[in-house]
Amino acid sequence: MPDASPAPAVSGPRRLKLCFVIEKLADRSGGAERVLIETANALADRGHQVELLSHEFRGKPPFYPLRFGVVHTNLRPPRVNRRRIRRHFDALRESLHTRFKVVPAPLDRLLWLSKNGGFWRRLERHLAANRPDAVIAFMPPAITALALAEPGYPVRRLASMHNAPEQDFHNPARWDPSPLDRKRRLALMPRMDRILVLLPEYRDWYPPALRGKAVVMPNAVTPVAPSLLKRAGRGPLVISVGRLATVKRHELLIDAWARIGAEFPDWELRIFGTGPLEAALKARIEQAGLGGKVRLMGHTQHIMKQYLAASLLAHPAEFEGFPLAVTEALAAGLPVVGFEDCSGVNRLVRDGENGLLVPAAGDRTENFAAALAGLMRDETRRRSLGAAGPASMMDYTPDKVIDLWEDVLGAQQTETGT
Structure with missing residues (x-):
């Protein structure tokens, strides 16, 4: 007779229904957007049901590719006429907060609600209809809407922060200028x-009542194959990678190169x-007579080729969260030069081990120029620093980071089936 006993129980990680929320995702190539999509794809690969939610006027798809089965939903309805009105209203709102130090409280509340009310209400309705197990909001606008x-x-x-907290919570130049x-x-x-x-140091910034909720969740860093590292060109080339914005201080780098x-x-x-x-x-490059020696390259889909061709990464940023350019360069065996007081950089770059941390005191431009010149003169030291880079990133491999994600989401709790 056939065995009529029940099949043995099978246990494994829980399969979760997850939503990632970010204000803007369409055609955006920023670091946080990339981390969001890579994390969503990796969790989908482990069997979780993943949806990405944004709230934006653009109808374009995400810049980075989504794994099959990962869905992107724009919560904002495509109303062309209201889009034009909203842009004018947002411009007026920005102008008020830029020109006047104090905006009357009732007006400030009205302006704030006009910008944010639609986001959280549409998010609320979507969550009620779809009932995910967990929602992860990336960066302050989405975190406020989720709250x-x-x-x-x-x-x-879950609130996923992607910069030094003092910048996200106190810097009026970031996010909404409204107090x-x-x-x-x-x-x-x-x-x-x-x-x-x-x-870890970002966790310590929060008040004691919140510190217990804070969990360290680094960005994942993909190791570079040893065969690629062996074939790296390492020519007379310094590169810098990052958005051409004030916080990255490219003007300082150009001035340093002029010296x-x-x-x-x-x-x-x-x-x-x-x-x-x-x-x-x-x-600035033209005025300094550096045309042909300092070049703005625009965006590239093949940045790893540049990391492997270069001899140094120059990263003079004012502040960072967990800079992808720095981690990718280190993983590619490229020494990094950054400032000692730049958050994120001063954790990942180990001075004299995998790169140099430049003193902040005194003439920053001169200090940065001296650090670059010292390494440009010394190939032996460059190679020594570069050789230490890949090992220094091994705590952040994708498998380790996605294990952390599953742990904090509760997926590591086993489920039993038949």
Whole structure:
């Protein structure tokens, strides 16, 4: 007779229904957008059901490819006429906060609600209809919307922070310039079940009541194959990778190169990225007589080829969270030069081991120029620093980081089936 006993129980990680929320995703090539999509894809590969939610006017798809089965939903309805009105209203709102130090509180509340109310209400309705197990909001606009949403069931809420917290909560130049918005960002954080921070020191920034909710969740860094590292060109080339924006301080790098370029006629500086300062930086290069030696390269889909061709990464940024350009360069065996007081950089770059941390005191431009020149003169030291880079990134391999994600989401709790 056939065995009529029940099949043995099979246990394994829980399969979760997950939503990632970010304000803007369409055609955006930023670091946080890339981390979101890579994380979503990796969790989908492990069997979880993943949806990405944004709230934006653009109808374009995400810049980075989505794994089959990962769905992107834009919560904002495509109303062309209202889009034009909203852009004018947002411009007026920005102008008020830029020109006047104090905007009357009732007007500030009205302006804030006009920008944010639709996001959280549409998110609330979507969550109520789809009932995911957990929702992960990337960066302050989405975190605020998730905190305010009341979907009618006890959804697990996670806030994923992607910069140094003092920048995200207190810097008026980031996100919404409204003081009301900055106040609400922190005031609403207790509604989160977990606060994901990029580095241990960022956890310590939060008040004691929130610190217990903070979990270190670094970005994943993909190791570079040893065969590629062996074939790396390492020519007379310094590269810089990042958005052409004030915080990256490319103007300092250009000025530093102007001081040392004559000593190194065979060397070239290439700056990869796009952004609002492109025209100003191009003019600065021309005014310094550096055309042909300092080049703005725009965006590239093949940045790893540049890491493997170069001898140094110059990263003079003012602040960072967990800079992808720095981690990718180190994984590719490229020494990194950055400032000792730059958050994120001063954790990942180990001074004298896998790169150099430049003193912040005194003339920053001169200090940065001296650090670059010292390494450009010394191939032996460059190779020694570069050789230590890949091992220094092994704590952040994708498998390790996705294990952390599953742990914080509760997926590591086993489920039993038949």
